[in-house]
Amino acid sequence: MFRTISQNFSVAFSYQTYFTQGLFDLNNPLFYQAFSQFPFHSPRKLFFVLDEGLMEHHPNLREKIKNYLANYPQEFKLTAEPMLILGGEQVKNQSALIDKVLEAIEQAGICRHSYLIAIGGGAVLDMVGYAAAIAHRGVRHIRIPTTVLAQNDSGVGVKNGVNYRGKKNFLGSFKPPIAVINDFDFLKTLDARDWRSGIAEAIKVALIKDAAFFQQIKADSELLNGRDESAMQNLIYRCAKMHLEHIALGDPFELGSSRPLDFGHWAAHKLEYLTDFELRHGEAVAIGMALDVSYSYLVGSLSESEWEEILELIQNLGFAIYHPALEAKKNRDYAILLGLEEFREHLGGQLTIMLLEKIGKGIEVNTMNPALILQSIQMLKQKSEQSAN
Amino acid sequence: MFRTISQNFSVAFSYQTYFTQGLFDLNNPLFYQAFSQFPFHSPRKLFFVLDEGLMEHHPNLREKIKNYLANYPQEFKLTAEPMLILGGEQVKNQSALIDKVLEAIEQAGICRHSYLIAIGGGAVLDMVGYAAAIAHRGVRHIRIPTTVLAQNDSGVGVKNGVNYRGKKNFLGSFKPPIAVINDFDFLKTLDARDWRSGIAEAIKVALIKDAAFFQQIKADSELLNGRDESAMQNLIYRCAKMHLEHIALGDPFELGSSRPLDFGHWAAHKLEYLTDFELRHGEAVAIGMALDVSYSYLVGSLSESEWEEILELIQNLGFAIYHPALEAKKNRDYAILLGLEEFREHLGGQLTIMLLEKIGKGIEVNTMNPALILQSIQMLKQKSEQSAN
Numbered sequence: 001m002f003r004t005i006s007q008n009f010s011v012a013f014s015y016q017t018y019f020t021q022g023l024f025d026l027n028n029p030l031f032y033q034a035f036s037q038f039p040f041h042s043p044r045k046l047f048f049v050l051d052e053g054l055m056e057h058h059p060n061l062r063e064k065i066k067n068y069l070a071n072y073p074q075e076f077k078l079t080a081e082p083m084l085i086l087g088g089e090q091v092k093n094q095s096a097l098i099d100k101v102l103e104a105i106e107q108a109g110i111c112r113h114s115y116l117i118a119i120g121g122g123a124v125l126d127m128v129g130y131a132a133a134i135a136h137r138g139v140r141h142i143r144i145p146t147t148v149l150a151q152n153d154s155g156v157g158v159k160n161g162v163n164y165r166g167k168k169n170f171l172g173s174f175k176p177p178i179a180v181i182n183d184f185d186f187l188k189t190l191d192a193r194d195w196r197s198g199i200a201e202a203i204k205v206a207l208i209k210d211a212a213f214f215q216q217i218k219a220d221s222e223l224l225n226g227r228d229e230s231a232m233q234n235l236i237y238r239c240a241k242m243h244l245e246h247i248a249l250g251d252p253f254e255l256g257s258s259r260p261l262d263f264g265h266w267a268a269h270k271l272e273y274l275t276d277f278e279l280r281h282g283e284a285v286a287i288g289m290a291l292d293v294s295y296s297y298l299v300g301s302l303s304e305s306e307w308e309e310i311l312e313l314i315q316n317l318g319f320a321i322y323h324p325a326l327e328a329k330k331n332r333d334y335a336i337l338l339g340l341e342e343f344r345e346h347l348g349g350q351l352t353i354m355l356l357e358k359i360g361k362g363i364e365v366n367t368m369n370p371a372l373i374l375q376s377i378q379m380l381k382q383k384s385e386q387s388a389n
Numbered sequence: 390m391f392r393t394i395s396q397n398f399s400v401a402f403s404y405q406t407y408f409t410q411g412l413f414d415l416n417n418p419l420f421y422q423a424f425s426q427f428p429f430h431s432p433r434k435l436f437f438v439l440d441e442g443l444m445e446h447h448p449n450l451r452e453k454i455k456n457y458l459a460n461y462p463q464e465f466k467l468t469a470e471p472m473l474i475l476g477g478e479q480v481k482n483q484s485a486l487i488d489k490v491l492e493a494i495e496q497a498g499i500c501r502h503s504y505l506i507a508i509g510g511g512a513v514l515d516m517v518g519y520a521a522a523i524a525h526r527g528v529r530h531i532r533i534p535t536t537v538l539a540q541n542d543s544g545v546g547v548k549n550g551v552n553y554r555g556k557k558n559f560l561g562s563f564k565p566p567i568a569v570i571n572d573f574d575f576l577k578t579l580d581a582r583d584w585r586s587g588i589a590e591a592i593k594v595a596l597i598k599d600a601a602f603f604q605q606i607k608a609d610s611e612l613l614n615g616r617d618e619s620a621m622q623n624l625i626y627r628c629a630k631m632h633l634e635h636i637a638l639g640d641p642f643e644l645g646s647s648r649p650l651d652f653g654h655w656a657a658h659k660l661e662y663l664t665d666f667e668l669r670h671g672e673a674v675a676i677g678m679a680l681d682v683s684y685s686y687l688v689g690s691l692s693e694s695e696w697e698e699i700l701e702l703i704q705n706l707g708f709a710i711y712h713p714a715l716e717a718k719k720n721r722d723y724a725i726l727l728g729l730e731e732f733r734e735h736l737g738g739q740l741t742i743m744l745l746e747k748i749g750k751g752i753e754v755n756t757m758n759p760a761l762i763l764q765s766i767q768m769l770k771q772k773s774e775q776s777a778n
Contacts, residue, residue, distance in 0.1 A: 002409035002419050005545075005630055007565070009637040010399045020391035030391050039645075106554055111734045113646065134523065136735055137550065137561045137643070156394075161526065165495055172526045173562060176396070241394055248398040254526070256428075257502065345500045346525055 013176045013252070017156050017244060019237055023144070023183040024064040032072055034179050035115075038140070043077040044115060047108045049101060049128045051120025053087035054146060057189035061119070079108040089123045089277040092162045092169075101131040110139055115178075117142045121194070122150040122281065126172070129160030133175035141177045146186035148198025148232065149282050152239035156180050158252055167342065168269050174253040182240070184233050195232075196318050197282030199224060202239040203314065204289060208263050209246075211360025213238060214313075221316050257347055260362055263354040264289035267326075270339025274325040286319035287326070287380075294376035295368065296355040306359050315387055322384035326377045336377070337370050402565045402641070406545050406633065408626055412533070412572040413453040421461055423568050424504075427529070432466040433504060436497045438490060438517045440509025442476030443535060446578035450508070468497040478512045478666040481551045481558075490520040499528055504567075506531045510583070511539040511670065515561070518549030522564035530566045535575035537587025537621065538671050541628035545569050547641055556731065557658050563642040571629070573622050584621075585707050586671030588613060591628040592703065593678060597652050598635075600749025602627060603702075610705050646736055649751055652743040653678030656715075659728025663714040675708035676715070676769075683765035684757065685744040695748050700769075704776055711773035715766045725766070726759050 016037075020030050035044060046069070054061055062082045069076045083104050091097055110116060116139050118128035125143050132141035145155030161172025187195065199217070206213035216238075217224075223231035246261055268288035271279055279287075290311055297307035314321055328335045344351040350366050357363045405426075409419050424433060435458070443450055451471045458465045472493050480486055499505060505528050507517035514532050521530035534544030550561025576584065588606070595602035605627075606613075612620035635650055657677035660668055668676075679700055686696035703710055717724045733740040739755050746752045 002407050003626065004408070005406045005626075005633055006403075007406060007633050007637060008401070008403045009641050010401045011642055012397070012399045014395075014397045017394045017396060018391050019393070102553065102560070106556065106559065109734060112643070112736060134560045134562060136559065137548065137563055159526065164491065167495065170495065170525065171491070171523045173523060173564075174526055175562075237392065237394075244394055244396050248396060252398050253400055254501070345498060347501060 013158075015176055015178055015180065017180040017182065017240060019182045019184065019233070021183060021185045023181060023185070024061075024068045026068060026071060030181065031068065032075065034142075034181065035075070038178065039113070043073070043075055045077050045079045045108075045110065046115045046117060047079050047105065047110050048082035048117045048119065049104075049124070050082050050084050050118075051087040051124040051146065052084045054120065054186075055084065058186075079110060079114065080104065085120075085124060085128070087121055087124055089163075089272065089281070091123050091127050095162075095164075098127060098131055098162060101128060102135055105131065105135045105139065110135065112136045112139055115140045115142055117144065119144040119146060120150075121145070121147045122154040125150055125155050126159075126161050126169070129175065129177065130162050130172055133160055133173045138175060141175070143177045143180045145180065145182055147190060147194050148187060148236060149194075149201060149280075150198070151182040151187075152198055152236040153201035153243055155182075156240045156243055157247060166273065167346070168272065169346070182236065184229065184236075187229070187232060192318075193280055193283070195227060197280040199235065199317055200282035200285040200289070200319065201243075202235050203317075204263050204285060205239055205242045205246075205261070207289065207293075207310065207356060207359060208260055208354060208362035209242060209360065211358075213242070214359050218313050221313065224317065254347075257350050257352045258364060259347055259352065260354050260364070262343075262347075263362060264292050266339050266343035266353060267291050267336060269343065270336055271323060271325055274328050274335055275323065279323065279325075283319060286314050287321060287323055290314055290321035290380055291326070291373070291376050292353070293356055294379050295372055296357075298372050298376055298379075299355070299369075301363060302356045302358065306356075310356075310359065311383060320384065322377075322380040326380070334370075334374065337373065340368060402547075404565055404567055404569065406569040406571065406629060408571045408573065408622070410572060410574045412570060412574070413450075413457045415457060415460060419570065420457065421464065423531075423570065424464070427567065428502070432462070432464055434466050434468045434497075434499065435504045435506060436468050436494065436499050437471035437506045437508065438493075438513070439471050439473050439507075440476040440513040440535065441473045443509060443575075444473065447575075468499060468503070469493065474509075474513060474517070476510055476513055478552075478661065478670070480512050480516050484551075484553075487516060487520055487551060490517060491524055494520065494524045494528065499524065501525045501528055504529045504531055506533065508533040508535060509539075510534070510536045511543040514539055514544050515549050515558070516551050518564065518566065519551050519561055522549055522562045527564060530564070532566045532569045534569065534571060536579060536583050537576060537625060538583075538590060538669075539587070540571040540573075540576075541587055541625040542590035542632055544571075545629045545632055546636060555662065556735075557661065558735070571625065573618065573625075576618070576621060581707075582669055582672070584616060586669040588624065588706055589671035589674040589678070589703075589708065590632075591624050592706075593652050593674060594628055594631045594635075594650070596678065596682075596699065596745060596748060597649055597743060597751035598631060598749065600747075602631070603748050607702050610702065613706065643736075646739050646741045647753060648736055648741065649743050649753070651732075651736075652751060653681050655728050655732035655742060656680050656725055658732065659725055660712060660714055663717050663724055664712065668712065668714075672708060675703050676710060676712055679703055679710035679769055680715070680762070680765050681742070682745055683768050684761055685746075687761050687765055687768075688744070688758075690752060691745045691747065695745075699745075699748065700772060709773065711766075711769040715769070723759075723763065726762065729757060
């Protein structure tokens, strides 16, 4: 009754994540060398989009970039002035800003073999990466993350996205960058919240995969609180490496339902919206982890001592483990509980939530008990008040 | 001076292209069976977007679909009424329509494991495929092409896209569908132009890859002109098969500069714009091929007899080989010549144009001589006038 043609093929993806300092210092060859492996069409056309937030502490960044490129006139051509764009989660909420980037790509004559380079925090990278993924069905994209969170987590991965109709990352794609360049020097000028915020993702990956890393973070917590650069660099490198391994060895484009790296994230995503993004992503993840760790304890999966140990580290690093938005109501329901269904819808298929069996080992479940979630919130509230006293 | 983590992984893509008749007839098991290979989350959630143009000849299509699904209540759940959307290239020009589809996806609660099914011509499939690719970073997408062109070419491939700021397919992605279902019955009600238009892509693929297929089309030309269903079904199957093989064995996501399947397309894309899409895609491709075939003859690549033979077949099948828009001016330049640079920009890197060496064998070049292009246009104009007399 019918004929069939079967189509099967594989596509290989490959990119380098570099760690450096002083990326645009004239004597640092990395930026130039990073291009050597890409097919050459002389000169390479570059277009930069920069997080506006960088201008406060790096007012000369555009000039530094231009001076650097001027050293390689045969290799690089800047197709337009570097563009500044709003930083922070708001950049993912405004479709007019995506249009502005797309328009600039079109005006600059950026093609599939040109380079769209984004420098900034995770939100700017997510949004510019999305524009890079859809313009001309994908232009070459290089990410230069400037925050702890972007350097150890979102910026090194394969996802991009923007928010739409009040849903986080409703629009986006899986599209690997062609390179990621982490410049540790950007960390020096982060404010205290951004310095701390990204540590949450390192705790996350340690909790579900690597007990030794958890102990390392614990051992380094005083150094991290004291803004020790070397401790932070090691944390970022190790976290980024685990993140990249997880992608390569797992399900890079997330065709299944499981998403272990989203430990603590179902509540975190909802909290970001409920606080109108007053909470940074990492701060929300810290609370989301505290919640799922407490839930893991309540259902008998995690021991009391490890539950205590984890919450203690989260708090010692300066994170809150409770926020009043956890108890916000929508109509007569707890708004946070709606986050579960939204998370399921975004993942698709069956709800799959990562809980903890012990430090360094996650376990997936397919349901969560609302009453126990609310009880977990009360436990966190209490613990939080105790610490405040 | 720096550390590096190297990331390497492959992603496997697999999908079936089915050829059937009476897809939603109650006794046709294909639609139901096509789902058997996808992970099951009972019931499967489906959302249909239909080309409005189908309503004229298939006013009961929505009811047929609903009746069919009603036979499998455990397996399928229609999350919302099938949505109708404008057909033809205009659907790719209006961002409000993309928003309408995205909004419907969001409202219908479609997730990454739900099925967004598009039924229609190539333009509707391109646009709905784009929405499917970016919503939730990609929802499962099934294409049901209803025109010759979509069944043998665009609908079976991995690309989607919409137009933006006057540039064809400026926004889009490479995202394989999870299945393609060609229902030949939709061809019965095509108007004469749409019946003919898609034959152009079969001529194209025959010219650059398969002389025997070219001779087959020639032998079948009277049958095709007489709307013989069997001749058309064979043409579609063979063309789709070559198209799919080309994708799988070549560069599926077009990371290089070469794009042999775009033979005749640089001028065709421009002609569609210059005629405000009055020309159908296949009609524009026929003229674009006639132009590049004439150019191939002028530069001494193609013999005169084969040049004559090709133009004769194109004309015998009812295609024009000339359009006044070929001579349209923009300021003092021929607008068609701008299409070369736009094509280069869309492909990226070096301009790569496919010409013919002989029937069944293409050859790539990196420049075209504007004077010879204009001379080719004059030859086509003359030949076209001769045939008219």
